[in-house]
Amino acid sequence: MAVTTTEPLAVLERILHEGFATGNDAIVDEVCAPDLIEHQFGLAGTGEEARAHVKAAIREVHAMMPDLAYTVEDSVVVGDVVWARGRARGTATGGFFGPPSNAKIDMVLFEMARVVDGRIVEHWGCPDRFALLAQTGVLERLK
Secondary structure: OOOOOOHHHHHHHHHHHHHHOOOOOOHHHHHEEEEEEEOOOOOOEEHHHHHHHHHHHHHHHHHHOOOOEEEEEEEEEEOOEEEEEEEEEEEOOOOOOOOOOOOEEEEEEEEEEEEEOOEEEEEEEEEOHHHHHHHOOHHHHOO
């Protein structure tokens, strides 16, 4: 299948930059289809349930790291599907399994989304949660 458009990448970047990085959960209504299928662990669901999970995640992530910034370092678009590897960087000034650590966070993300008519209809995400736990000190507190 040949690459036909960069639209899937642009839509994925919108939810990262305009949603997660800013805390604006209304972006979900713009870029996620009403019948969204979400596969990411902790957010999985379909339709309105999936959209509600994504909105809650946007608010929670932004509350933990209000200075969060995303960079997409590699991506491939084939038809209506985008695969992307990127980084999320910020400071954990909000609580995360305990009080704020004020730690600098640098976390790798892998994303895959299917985009139809400018909206994400299906999404798989794999943030490096282990790195997040280690960098915020949560793992150290479990010893």
